[in-house]
Amino acid sequence: MTRTMGNLKVTMIDVDGDTHTFDDVEEGISLMELGRQNGVSGIMGDCGGGCACATCHVYVDDNWMEKVGEPDEIEFAMLDMVADVMKDNSRLGCQIRMVPELDGLEVTVAPASSY
Numbered sequence: 001m002t003r004t005m006g007n008l009k010v011t012m013i014d015v016d017g018d019t020h021t022f023d024d025v026e027e028g029i030s031l032m033e034l035g036r037q038n039g040v041s042g043i044m045g046d047c048g049g050g051c052a053c054a055t056c057h058v059y060v061d062d063n064w065m066e067k068v069g070e071p072d073e074i075e076f077a078m079l080d081m082v083a084d085v086m087k088d089n090s091r092l093g094c095q096i097r098m099v100p101e102l103d104g105l106e107v108t109v110a111p112a113s114s115y
Helices: 031-037 062-070 071-080
Strands: 004-013 021-027 057-062 091-094 105-109
Touching: 004 031, 021 091, 031 105, 057 062, 071 091
Parallel strands: 004 105
Antiparallel strands: 004 021, 057 091, 057 105
């Protein structure tokens, strides 16, 4: 996928409670990649974005859930592995790619669980 520079904005609250705001996010980048590139605490992405580990688990702000959408069956199965910290707004950051419709997206990194 070709990435273009954009002026998309994302706010991430890491596992330590620190807020990271990114104002010039590339269209097409995943939240997992964005978090890893910028050292957001709690975004590990151990599987490299293959939807195989849940180490990029985030909670999507309720105001954004409709635009982000629900996880597919594969993603839901991975999230089910972290059921102790899973919520209705749980998603894997590797499965959310930035598009103009998500400009301003806000997420909170989920606490670590036993993977």
